[in-house]
Every structure is written in structure tokens, then in C-alpha cells.
Amino acid sequence: MMDRKKRILEILREKNEVTAKELANVFKVSEMTIYRDIKQLEKTGEIIRKHGSILLNTKENKESKTVDTCPICEKAITRSHPYKIVIEDKKTLEACCEHCGFLLHKKYEDKEVSAITYDFITENPITAFNAYFVVASSAKPCCSPSVIPFSSKEDAEKFAKGFGGKVLNFFEAYNEIVNSTNRNIKSCCQPQTIKLSDLKKGE
Ligand SMILES: [Zn+2]
Ligand SMILES: [Zn+2]
Known part of the structure; x- marks a missing residue:
């Protein structure tokens, strides 16, 4: 568990952006498992999420974070887990x-x-x-x-x-x-x- 989160961060340092699906394939675990890791990494402020992708929590990534809107009602998506x-x-x-x-x-x-x-x-x-x-x-x-x-x-x-x-x-x-x-x-x-x-x- 510890190792996977560390590896996720390593992957992000290399690629800057990945999806939960890609990570699930890399680690051969379910996307659900990846989401749990991500949730913890998000809590500790090491990563951020944007447009369904996972990014390192760097200044540049944060600033490029645009407001996502709901495709149905066009309301800004403010929930951390839409x-x-x-x-x-x-x-x-x-x-x-x-x-x-x-x-x-x-x-x-x-x-x-x-x-x-x-x-x-x-x-x-x-x-x-x-x-x-x-x-x-x-x-x-x-x-x-x-x-x-x-x-x-x-x-x-x-x-x-x-x-x-x-x-x-x-x-x-x-x-x-x-x-x-x-x-x-x-x-x-x-x-x-x-x-x-x-x-x-x-x-
Ligand atoms: Zn909506
Ligand atoms: Zn709504």
C-alpha cells in the first residue's frame, strides 16, 4: 500500500499527468483501489485532480486548474468527489x-x-x-x-x-x-x- 502510493508519485514526476485507469493497469489493481490511494494522496496535499486526471500538486498544475462545469446543468463543479x-x-x-x-x-x-x-x-x-x-x-x-x-x-x-x-x-x-x-x-x-x-x- 505504502509502496504503491510512492510509486504513483514517481510516475507522476515522470509523466506529470495520469488517469486512475492507467494507474489501475500499471499496478494490476481495480480503479476503486487506485481511487482510495488517490484520496489519501489528495488529503496529504501531494496531488490534485483535474478533468479526471491526476497531477502532482505543483504551483503550475494548480494554477492551470480551470473550473469544470457540469455537462448537464452547467453549474461549476465544486465537489471534491463529483x-x-x-x-x-x-x-x-x-x-x-x-x-x-x-x-x-x-x-x-x-x-x-x-x-x-x-x-x-x-x-x-x-x-x-x-x-x-x-x-x-x-x-x-x-x-x-x-x-x-x-x-x-x-x-x-x-x-x-x-x-x-x-x-x-x-x-x-x-x-x-x-x-x-x-x-x-x-x-x-x-x-x-x-x-x-x-x-x-x-x-
Ligand atoms: Zn449538474
Ligand atoms: Zn447537481
Whole structure:
């Protein structure tokens, strides 16, 4: 474990930029395992993440860090662990939250995708398809109806007891969001919508 993190840093010193997928191939471990390493390296401030890539936390890399926006609602992605979809093992897309993540799935419904979400309490990465989601609770960290992920059904049920909402599996939650927001995708996120072009104008 120690060694792998050290090796990751060595690789970064050589290549400057890698993806979790590449690292998973190098170490012959799952991407999930790599994400755990990355999370710790991020905590200690040794690396940063940008556009789904991993970079050393240097001044140059930091300054070139641009604001990513959600491809669905155009809101700036501020979460350190956004919902992540990998399309056909190549392209990584990040959404502001699970709500927009599901709408992103809808866009790529006939493609081979994997998706990673993060447990609301532990922040551990989970394969989204195995997660439980509390949909439409009174907690609204981002877009509504809100979708909050948990790795265990029990935790999701506990959360729903306190904050309301329905505990659903991936496909149930996906259907719920896709059907409830089809009419006007952007309206769910409107108050906090931001356009990068507007930001530039303000400078
Ligand atoms: Zn969004
Ligand atoms: Zn959102």
C-alpha cells in the first residue's frame, strides 16, 4: 500500500499527468483501489485532480486548474468527489451531483459505461450500480430532486428516516430522475447555474 502510493508519485514526476485507469493497469489493481490511494494522496496535499486526471500538486498544475462545469446543468463543479461516468473505457465525464449524473447516463444510455459515486457519509468510492440512493429527501446539497448515495441500504434507510425521500437502487433511482426531469432539465439547477463565458466577461 505504502509502496504503491510512492510509486504513483514517481510516475507522476515522470509523466506529470495520469488517469486512475492507467494507474489501475500499471499496478494490476481495480480503479476503486487506485481511487482510495488517490484520496489519501489528495488529503496529504501531494496531488490534485483535474478533468479526471491526476497531477502532482505543483504551483503550475494548480494554477492551470480551470473550473469544470457540469455537462448537464452547467453549474461549476465544486465537489471534491463529483459523480463520475467513464464511457467505453475512454472518456471520463463528471457531473455536479448524482441527479445530473443520472441525466448524463440517459445521454449515453446505449453506450458501455461505468460509474463511480461516493458514499454520502464515508466518502468512499462505490460503483454507482451497486449503490442505494435516497431520492427527493429534504436535504438538497445540489440539484433537486436530490439524489444521495450510500453503499449500504441500512445507512440509506436511516438517512431517509431523518430527511425523508425514497430509498431506491440504481435503476429505480435512475428511472425516477429521468422521468421526473425530462421536461426541463435545466430548471432543477437554475438558481446556481453558471456560464464560463459570463465569468470571462466579468473579468
Ligand atoms: Zn449538474
Ligand atoms: Zn447537481
